[in-house]
Amino acid sequence: xxxxxxxxxxxxxxxxxxxxxxxxxxxxxxxxxxxxxxxxxxxxxxxxxxxxxxxxxxxxxxxxxxxxxxxxxxxxxxxxxxxxxxxxxxxxxxxxxxxxxxxxxxxxxxxxxx
Numbered sequence: 309x310x311x312x313x314x315x316x317x318x319x320x321x322x323x324x325x326x327x328x329x330x331x332x333x334x335x336x337x338x339x340x341x342x343x344x345x346x347x348x349x350x351x352x353x354x355x356x357x358x359x360x361x362x363x364x365x366x367x368x369x370x371x372x373x374x375x376x377x378x379x380x381x382x383x384x385x386x387x388x389x390x391x392x393x394x395x396x397x398x399x400x401x402x403x404x405x406x407x408x409x410x411x412x413x414x415x416x417x418x419x420x421x422x
Contacts, residue, residue, distance in 0.1 A: 310335035310411050312403050317416030324420070325391045330403030330413055332384040337361075341406040342379060344388045346399035346418075353402070359386065393420045 316328040328344070344356040357367040359377045367375060374393070379386040386403060400415040 309409075310337075310405065312405060312411055312413035314401060314403050314413040314416040317401065317418045319419045319421065320393055321422050322393060322395055322420055324393050325389070326393060326418060327390070328388040328401055328403075328416060328418070330386040330388075332405075336384050337379065337381060337386070337405060338407075342377075342386050343404045343406065344375075344377060344386075345402045345404055346397075347402070347415075348396075348399040351399075356388070356401070358406075390418070393418075395420045 311333050312330055314328055314330050320326050339361045341358055341360050343358040345353050346356050347353040355368055357365060357377045359365045359379050361381060365377050374391050376389040398418060398420050400417050402415045403413045405411040
C-alpha cells in the first residue's frame, strides 16, 4: 500500500518562500493525479492545486499564481513551491493521490508570520 510523506514545512515571514515535498513509499504515484490540500485552524480542508502524470496543473483561485506544483514520476516525488507567502497561507499542508484508493500524507505545518 502506497504511503505519502510530506516534508519542508516551517515558519516563514510574509513575502518569503518555502518548498514542500511529498514522497511515496511502498509503491508509486503511477498514473494518478496528485494534489496538494491545506487546512487552516477552524476551517475545512481546501484544494491548493493538482497535477496530472503529464504535468498539467490546476490551481485554486486563492493561490493567485504564487505557488507551483511539480512532480518527478521517476523518483515518485511531488513538490509545492510557495512564493510571496501571506499570513493567510498558514495551514497544515497535505499531499494527496487521487484514485480508487485515495491516499493522504500526514501533513506538514506551514506558518507565515512576522
